[in-house]
Amino acid sequence: MTVIESKYFYLTPDKKNFIHFEILRNVIPKTTVFIHGNLSSNRWWYPSLDFAKLKTHPDLTGDVILAEIRGCGKSSSVEESENITIESLAAEFKSFLLSLNLKSLNIVGHSTGGSIAMVLAAELAGLLDGVVLLDPVGVRGRRFESSVMNAFEAMRTDKDLVAEVMKTTIHAANINARFFTNVVVVDAFRAAQNIGYKIAKAFGEFNFEGRLSSIQSRVLILHGEDDQILPLQDSYELAGLIPGARCEILAGKGHCPNLEDPALFWTLTVNFLFAVKLSS
DSSP states (O other): OOOOEEEEEESSTTSOSEEEEEEEEEEESSOEEEEOOTTOOGGGGHHHHHHHTOOOOTTOOEEEEEEOOTTSTTSOOOOTTOOOOHHHHHHHHHHHHHHTOOSOEEEEEETHHHHHHHHHHHHOTTTEEEEEEESOOOTTOOOOOHHHHHHHHHTTTOHHHHHHHHHHHOOOTTSOHHHIIIIIIHHHHHHHTTTHHHHHHHGGGOOOGGGGGGOOSEEEEEEETTOSSSOHHHHHHHHHHSTTOEEEEETTOOSOHHHHOHHHHHHHHHHHHHSSOOOO
């Protein structure tokens, strides 16, 4: 894998609020931005990049950009008093995408990142070409049961609980144990301490049903057959509401196909976005 550059996009003049992002330059045909889900980080894309073995090539002009939601990874934290909505998170990423000064790009979003990508696709119709939504939250969000919200609250201080939740979220018995402990759990706990509860709460108030028809991008929805977090039916419904969208169910996969089967996730994503096979 080529060198990853680490950078920051500042959202406020005082540089207090910022999005951390990483770039692999000139490795794909068109720049593609990846946005992770709740309780995760850029590092959840690393297994897919390890599989891809991307290399800089003079004929390739696109970058892979991994960008982190505030409160996750190396992005700045959110204030305790901040009212977080999916739309407010999307607004921050909209500013970031526009700062890239590109005429066209792709976006890939997992779970919460998928909802952010969905909002961006509606608001940046002329900019976004291909969009991949990986196990996204449904068009009317998700109002979690009180027991789930209580668990989000408890995870702020209980790392062991975070580990247990991640074990039920990721459907992959063969995931590397060291990666799970040192990356998945560590990054999930960092997010749980700050924005995790706020995002879960925000989905109870999210409804994008009236705006999906304005999406002009090519859209592929991928959803794990055994996802225990978000129902398959939500993705089928999304595909029916977004013009020209296609939904593909991933047999035997859970909520995180990018971790559970990086080869499958990467291959399906690249084939859809570029309609070509990228040699390694």
